[in-house]
Amino acid sequence: MNQYRIATWNVNSIKVRLPHLLQWLEQQSAKNQPIDIIGLQELKLTEDKFPFDEIEKAGYYSIVSGQKTYNGVAILVRKEALSLVTQDRETAFLDFQKNIPGFEDEQQRLIAATIHLKNIQPLRFICGYFPNGQAVGSDKFSYKLKWLEALQSYLHAQLLQHSRLLLVGDYNIAPKDEDVHDPAKWIGQNLVSDDERKYFFQMEEMGLIDSYRLFDQIPKSFSWWDYRMMGFRRNAGLRIDHILISPALKEKAALCAIDKTPRTWEQPSDHAPVIITINQ
DNA sequence: ATGGCCGCGCGTCGCGGA
Numbered sequence: 001m002n003q004y005r006i007a008t009w010n011v012n013s014i015k016v017r018l019p020h021l022l023q024w025l026e027q028q029s030a031k032n033q034p035i036d037i038i039g040l041q042e043l044k045l046t047e048d049k050f051p052f053d054e055i056e057k058a059g060y061y062s063i064v065s066g067q068k069t070y071n072g073v074a075i076l077v078r079k080e081a082l083s084l085v086t087q088d089r090e091t092a093f094l095d096f097q098k099n100i101p102g103f104e105d106e107q108q109r110l111i112a113a114t115i116h117l118k119n120i121q122p123l124r125f126i127c128g129y130f131p132n133g134q135a136v137g138s139d140k141f142s143y144k145l146k147w148l149e150a151l152q153s154y155l156h157a158q159l160l161q162h163s164r165l166l167l168v169g170d171y172n173i174a175p176k177d178e179d180v181h182d183p184a185k186w187i188g189q190n191l192v193s194d195d196e197r198k199y200f201f202q203m204e205e206m207g208l209i210d211s212y213r214l215f216d217q218i219p220k221s222f223s224w225w226d227y228r229m230m231g232f233r234r235n236a237g238l239r240i241d242h243i244l245i246s247p248a249l250k251e252k253a254a255l256c257a258i259d260k261t262p263r264t265w266e267q268p269s270d271h272a273p274v275i276i277t278i279n280q
Numbered sequence: 281a282t283g284g285c286c287g288c289g290c291g292t293c294g295c296g297g298a
Binding site for chain 2: 132
């Protein structure tokens with residue numbers, strides 16, 4: 001059976017992490033499990049500085065919404081996986097969109113495109129770098145909630161147009177206490193507070209499914225670990241990177257996993273990639 | 281021990297990250 005693998009990864013600077021990205025993509029291909037689409041977050045550079053050529057040499061087309069120093073998101077698609085009619089750079093990403101329509105924002109946090117892979121129906125792929133929020137009650141937290149509010153309306157409209165939709169990225173929300181290494185310590189804090197979790201649950205009420213929880217997972221599985229305090233070695237992490245899928249994709253989902261391998265490499269991103277496997 | 285780490289920028293500390 002044909003399967004496709006779709007991933008998300010907050011790379012925390014594409015300039016610094018390009019070798020890791022290329023190594024990881026190569027490693028997946030070598031296992032005969034190539035990543036067909038990947039959403040990247042926290043590029044921390046403008047589009048003119050994005051390494052399009054190196055990534056294309058590795059077999060991927062990219063589209064980018066970049067910003068100096070902060071934020072920035074991209075979608076990569078494996079050229080070989082593209083359908084015959086969308087094999088060119090110009091047709092690989094259809095209905096390409098940067099930012100949430102109608103939401104004025106300097107910060108580059110969202111990018112979306114429709115992608116036609118070989119032998120399967122088109123996928124609407126939305127990649128988001130949700131605001132961090134800094135601290136509950138801060139200005140940045142208000143911005144986070146406004147952004148989440150705008151995202152809800154956008155998603156509602158997108159779901160009406162696209163039955164096969166994925167929303168991937170760094171949500172900066174740990175939806176449940178099982179997604180938190182020490183829930184008692186984190187109670188009510190940024191990333192975990194009810195105010196932001198409410199939006200995650202609203203997305204689920206809209207029909208979106210947290211694909212990671214469709215499958216058995218090891219307890220205390222996380223996607224981010226603080227650089228400080230030996231977070232990774234102590235497994236003091238949070239699960240804040242997610243792949244939500246629309247109902248039409250639920251029966252097609254075969255697996256969802258976090259790959260901690262790149263987090264063990266020298267000079268890693270603080271986030272690990274999350275991968276969903278979709279049956280044809 | 282509530283800190284400790286990173287990446288970035290006209291930088292050699294402050295900010296943002298989560």
